[in-house]
Amino acid sequence: MTGKHAGHSFSADSITLSDALSRIFSEEPTTRPTAETILPPNRIFGMVTWEIEGLARTALWSDPGPGNGPPKRLFVPQPLRSKVLDWAHSSLFTCHPGIHRSLSFIRRHFWWPSTEADTRKFIAACCICSRNKANHSPPAGLLHPLLIPSRPWSHIAFDFITGLPPSNGNTTILTIIDRFSKAAHFIPLPKLPSSAETTELLVQHVLAPRFVGPYTVRSRVNPAAVCLDLPHSHSYVSGQTSSLSPPIPAPPPPRVLKDGDQVWTVREILQVRRRGRGWVYLEDWEGYGPGDRSWVPASYIADPSLIEDFYRTHPEAPRSSSGVLHKGGVEVLLWVTLLLHLLLLRALTSAPQATSTGVLYPLRARFRAAADAQQSTHLSVMSDQPS
Template sequence: MSRKLNEAEKNYVIAEKELLAICDAFKEWRHHLLGAKYTVTVYTDHRNLQFMSSARLLTPRQLRWMLFFAEFDFVVTFRPGKDNRKADALSRQESTTLPAVQTSRAIIAPDKVLCIIKTEDFFEDIRNSFTVEKWQAWAQADPKRSIKQGLPFYDARLFVPTTKLRKIVFHWLHVIPTAGHPGAPKTLELIQRYFWWPTLTKDVKTMVNNCEVCARTKISHSKPKGLLHPLPTPSRPWEHISLDFITGLPVVQQHSVILVVVDSLTKYGHFIACKKLPTSSELATILLNRVVRYHGLPKVILSDRVSQFAYNFWKTWCKTLQVTSTLSTSHHPQTDGQTERLNQTLKQYLRAYAEKTLNSWTSMLWLAELAYNNSFHTSTGVTPFFGLFGYHPDTLPITIPQESALTPAVSEIIQHLHQTQKSIQQHLEKAKQKYKKHYDKKHCEGPQYQPGDKVWLSTKHIDFKTKHMFNPKFIGPYTVLQQINPVTYKLQFPKSLQIHPVFHTSLLKKAVQKVRPHPAPVLVQGEEEYEVKKVLDSKLRGRNLWYLIPWKGYGPESNSWVSASDVHAPVLVRRFHPLNPDKPGPRARLGEGSTVNTRTVRALRASRMQKPNTRKIK
């Protein structure tokens, strides 16, 4: 670029004219220079410009230019005029005609290169894997075999003789971005276009199954794993009960939570209003006053995995009363399906009367409880009320005349009640078998894991710091510690992963090969963060500083650019910049909102130390 000086610029001193040329060049190519990955070098035949940034006295014009230059990362290098001939080209008349350029070279930024394939080394390794005599004997054994340019071919496809070279081919046609990590059939088709070896199909299936990226990122399209295993049917009412909470209700008379208690045999339910989620001690008191008081102590209490049932008080209370406390499997509501279904029924009832009960739902709970317990239950064949007491409650607002009958004897009532409850047990068994048959049609039997096996864990129910579509579908692999039941397993987690370690088999996937597990994110102020290994590089995006970060426990394919505000590793950042002084660094604030790179702070501080008549920085 070049231009003429205007009348005012012609009056500049020589140093300012030279500096004006640099200023105009930076304005012209600002979009290229701002945020450049490498430090820009400016060559000048005016030696004094090298010391402009450290000058103690600057004119207002020079000061404005220095503030403009502070946005860029550059150095000024002196080059004598005899060696700086390229700069004279714009101000000299052409004396010769240069030949037209026949070829051009495209400059590709390093971060835009997908991969570098050294084909000559690959071909040379194939040639050197056997002697020429062996290759010739190999080609003569089959008419489909041939030798072209010293390379073996089978049916017009290049023969790959060694495992090392086959892994390279797999990397080219499965791993790199132009391949896209396809499944085994698509990877096989890609490889078969150009290459061949005897165990190609088997090797491709094995390598795809062993691909760690595929294991983490791909979802399963097969049936969910794990057949249904119904809970045993109780022998008497209120021997086995289940608990759950309904939250998020409007606050009425300081109550906002409903405790639902269900008998597993008769399906009889109690709906208890609570002011808040009760603590373990408060829950124990509620059960004694509202359940045990009328039905006696249960033998088993099934509940969800909420904190009330994990405290030592609750465990001690159950142990003292010889009650078994069972927690449902994480993210597997089928474990306590009856309570989940009852919650839906209760919510539906309250919604039906929402206009009337929005501000008085607590006073409607006893009506909802009566309506539910007096409703026919498909799995038992009777209503919960009849199954527990042996008769139906009178809920009609009128009395219907009935034929008079003799009052049955007490023994007959008891016998009838026993027959009813026995019939309920039979109906429950049939209902469970029917539900199991329907459930198993849509599920397949899961694999059996042994202690010590490695499995991947689905992230379906795991909260990441940032939720987006690129989060991995599986994390791990983790070691199986124990098989809790036929479809539930306990895993070994690092201390940083604070989640319950027991999972249903539908959330697990067998790890085919023994790969080193990636570390789980650590919790920092309640949020998950991954540990930084070191700082590799830095760059500017606009006015924001970004670092190239390798993550501890992850391979180089996981390296990523992260905003400096999200990198909480001050020691590693301070260690990086002294070793890489030419890289962009943290920015410091100057004046009223101006920001400059820390490498130019000293020069700008010096520019402040001028005479009182110098204009202030704004």
């Protein structure tokens, strides 16, 4: 077929060729491919089932559950829940996923009221996850040592022993240890107590007066040990004292002066140091050990020769600037006090007098009398010093 239009000629073969070229890049294919599966249809016999589902269906005969669960899910009785958790978390096709993935996999087939709480506890106790998964929590910081107790039952440590065979209805033991004396209390319990019940047990078995003391002394074993009347529930790890140790002598009694004051004999003065505006001395007492040494102010020393002997044997020891020590070991500061009073008196006497009365101010007369009394006291004290 041929034709002519506006000076151009065309044929039917050219029209067919152009129509075929326009269909090469068509957006929608003329025929759709058929869907193919890995296994042919004649090889598929049924759905895959899990062994744990069969166990759950069998357990429903003895424990059918509350009957208010979600549809198309099996209720899991209490004895079978650990197996379901292990199947959903530790099997080869799950490979220890996290909490949310394990929980989502369980909820596809099973349910029970505490599904989420039991799943979190199971995964938190999984040793494989603990060893191989990184911890994203902030660091807890450095460990601090426990405080050293200074008396019995001020610091305690307690723990629970669980999973024991039943004995008189009890399967748990609460152990309470005194960190000072290592005394132990063992309390049998029927089950693991709550925090409130544990507090009541501590108050009843530890803080009661019959356990804390004081206790009655039965007898004196030796100078370093006594026998106490303790409760039967106490168990002590006591040390042993040798019977061959020499007896400890009693410290000497204090002497009584004429005025009724008690004094103790000083072996020697060891050191001196500043305290406030005066000095204190470290004294070694006659008949007492090094642990009984004490710092005593100079006014408490009845014999001034002790201080003189100390400065004679320790000339490098610190002392007052004037180097004068009075009776009783009191450092004399009267020179400084007298100088201050004289300066103040000169300032007052050089001030203008009152024009209304023509006499000195009463304050000026008071300071002049105090200065005279201070000067006379200083002179009397200096006259008492040994030459």
